[in-house]
Amino acid sequence: AQKITQTQPGMFVQEKEAVTLDCTYDTSDPSYGLFWYKQPSSGEMIFLIYQGSYDQQNATEGRYSLNFQKARKSANLVISASQLGDSAMYFCAMREANFGNEKLTFGTGTRLTIIP
């Protein structure tokens, strides 16, 4: 079974609109972390935002917020007021505690294109 599922292979959004990128996850570990990364065409992976499984509040970083719904096992990324520079691949990732072997598992990604 997939640990991280991103069901939107591609999205087109008008500039200045808000956009939600979906991510669902599967784990039986009570302690885990969820991450979002942005990968522009240059190839680098840019860390955007982190949510811990025990965090009570949804994480926010500037224009990025994470809509964390623990019971539904979803961790959607919301980008407010989208900009042309937001066009990129976006990856959701999870880290489980896993007895100290804390590695990241990535989803398949969503390609976001912002239309002027």
Add this chain to the structure above:
Amino acid sequence: SAVISQKPSRDICQRGTSLTIQCQVDSQVTMMFWYRQQPGQSLTLIATANQGSEATYESGFVIDKFPISRPNLTFSTLTVSNMSPEDSSIYLCSVERFQKEAQYFGPGTRLLVL
């Protein structure tokens, strides 16, 4: 966040040869990782580079094909050995300074094998 550099940034290699990729961090980090991203795909962890001991490899990756060194807390190398066109990928190193912190990635090495 940590500042991470990788060398080379890109290379074109002939099949059967080997390439060593370097990853340098500007500060000491606890964990260093190597990932592969095949064209149009997501990231797959190759191994965790352990300082002073052998790397821990993920299923499907072996030391003979991807030998890794980590001589200190700021530097690691990944060698892609006996390359074939299927090894054409972006190879990324990442670091984790503290437990529970995010992983930060280097700029990647784009490898094309002919």
